[in-house]
Amino acid sequence: MTEVPVRVKRLPHGGGLDLPTYETDGAAGMDVVSAETVTIAPGSRHAVATGFAMAIPAGYEIQVRPRSGLALKHGISVPNTPGTIDSDYRGEVKVLLINHGDAPFAIERGDRVAQLVIAPVTRASFVEVEELGDTARGTGGFGSTGV
Numbered sequence: 205m206t207e208v209p210v211r212v213k214r215l216p217h218g219g220g221l222d223l224p225t226y227e228t229d230g231a232a233g234m235d236v237v238s239a240e241t242v243t244i245a246p247g248s249r250h251a252v253a254t255g256f257a258m259a260i261p262a263g264y265e266i267q268v269r270p271r272s273g274l275a276l277k278h279g280i281s282v283p284n285t286p287g288t289i290d291s292d293y294r295g296e297v298k299v300l301l302i303n304h305g306d307a308p309f310a311i312e313r314g315d316r317v318a319q320l321v322i323a324p325v326t327r328a329s330f331v332e333v334e335e336l337g338d339t340a341r342g343t344g345g346f347g348s349t350g351v
Contacts, residue, residue, distance in 0.1 A: 211259040218255020224320050233319030243310045244303040258341040260291040268323045279305030
């Protein structure tokens with residue numbers, strides 16, 4: 205398993221909180237905790253403060269993903285899943301959460317709210333052409349291959 209060093213700066217309101225951590229040896233995502241206490245109403249969104257900023261190495265991104273337990277039990281998710289934190293961003297990491305549930309969802313300071321996954325970035329180089337090659341699928345999309 206490859207480890208990629210990510211420099212983290214704790215912000216003043218992040219004092220005493222856990223930095224992102226892997227909860228098990230096989231975990232792909234690091235749990236990230238809230239640096240604030242907030243309640244998200246049904247149908248509402250909130251950018252949850254984490255109390256830290258990071259310097260992600262060039263050639264990597266960090267993806268923000270929902271926690272499966274919060275999604276199943278409360279309908280809490282990340283609306284732009286996965287969210288991307290680019291390597292040149294230096295501001296506070298915030299977790300954009302949405303409440304798809306039918307009840308207000310309370311978050312306490314220190315609660316685990318999402319997972320962070322580091323991933324390599326591959327950049328595309330677009331080449332304009334006159335024609336694209338044929339495939340069996342062709343232009344079929346949006347459910348064209350069946351249910």
